[in-house]
Amino acid sequence: MGNFLAGKVIAVTGAGRGIGRAVALACAAEGAKVVVNDYGVSIEGAEPTSDVAEAVVKEIEAGNFGTRGNAGSDTGGAVGGAADRAASGAADRGSGGRGADRDPAVDAGRSGGSRAGGEAVAVADDISTMAGGRRVVETALARYGRIDGVVCVAGILRERMLFNMSEEEWDPVVATHLKGTFTVFRAASAVMRKQGSGTLIGFTSGNHQGSVSQANYSAAKGGIISLVRSAALGLHKYGVTANCVAPVARTRMSANVPMELNEIGDPEDVAALVVYLLSDRAREERITGQVYTIAGPKIAVWAQPRELRSAYADGSWTPERIADFLPGSVGTDPMPMLAQLEAMAQAAAAAKAKAEAEATAAVAVEKAVVVEKAVAVEKQATPEHAATPEKGDNPRPPHGV
Missing domain, CATH: 3.40.50.720 (NAD(P)-binding Rossmann-like Domain)
Incomplete structure (x- = not known):
């Protein structure tokens, strides 16, 4: 101890x-x-x-x-x-x-x-x-x-x-x-x-x-x-x-x-x-x-809570005046976790787009394979050339002769 x-x-x-x-x-x-x-x-x-x-x-x-x-x-x-x-x-x-x-x-x-x-x-x-x-x-x-x-x-x-x-x-x-x-x-x-x-x-x-x-x-x-x-x-x-x-x-x-x-x-x-x-x-x-x-x-x-920045107005604040003044002067303090969530969302969207593109490509390949197989089957079922008589063979006489 x-x-x-x-x-x-x-x-x-x-x-x-x-x-x-x-x-x-x-x-x-x-x-x-x-x-x-x-x-x-x-x-x-x-x-x-x-x-x-x-x-x-x-x-x-x-x-x-x-x-x-x-x-x-x-x-x-x-x-x-x-x-x-x-x-x-x-x-x-x-x-x-x-x-x-x-x-x-x-x-x-x-x-x-x-x-x-x-x-x-x-x-x-x-x-x-x-x-x-x-x-x-x-x-x-x-x-x-x-x-x-x-x-x-x-x-x-x-x-x-x-x-x-x-x-x-x-x-x-x-x-x-x-x-x-x-x-x-x-x-x-x-x-x-x-x-x-x-x-x-x-x-x-x-x-x-x-x-x-x-x-x-x-x-x-x-x-x-x-x-x-x-x-x-x-x-x-x-x-x-x-x-x-x-x-x-x-x-x-x-x-x-x-x-x-x-x-x-x-x-x-x-x-x-x-x-x-x-x-x-x-x-x-x-x-x-x-x-x-x-x-x-x-x-x-961890930091103690404290003001980051401040600004002062001549006279009273109004909503319109704050809208014009706040973004460029006092601004914001970005949330680290919000940035992380946005990065995760972007990564997820990119991964989804990639997966969809790969799926689309896979479907296209599969269709091409199906077409190729269909053509091959059709060729096997149909003779490529009609029968041609050899030279010297007697052709079939005309009808009625």
């Missing part, structure tokens, strides 16, 4: 599979006591089970920190999603679980310990509820007496084009990702404020830039960035930091991305960044309010 997080207590939501699991194991490997939260649902947020959280606790207790794999449910995944799904039901909330009426001290005593490896406790509550978010933090306090960091990875997907998306496909995604981050941040920040220290880490996605068919997911991930920046500003004077991670890693979410990901790593790569952001080393560098991407060998920081 390492000591990067020695003595710290870290809670991780969505920790049953994928990136969440990798983060929980990495924290334990670096000496932290871990609260493993996962409702154990499918990628759409259905079929909950507490088994996945308990399984990670057992891994930590056994000291199995270095195993890769089980891409499973990383619900803080990078980009993309699955095929269109029709899913409904208010109960489909994603990683986090329910059971808010149970005593956290009882659960903490039931699961967790430090046998062959690290210390961990499982919590299978639904973090899209205020009670669920409180229980994650209360369990840490009941079992270990403090909370030094929370990492909110939990989430689900309901992919649908905006014009087809239902309320049942919008609400659970926003509730699990955005509200689920808020509920845990809310409970943890109150404790960290009194402690005078702590770290909040939210999980966003490259999809915060916008998404073709995941407006719910994209909106939630964009909201998480603003929530993290607000937490960084509001809690700075209390010694609490807040940062965001936009990972690109092989998980059951990224496996369904309908385009090739040129830069992609493993959940363990993301976990290394999270461990650093939770550490005193990051605190010493005053890192807060940042959004980082990690994708295999690449690590990057």
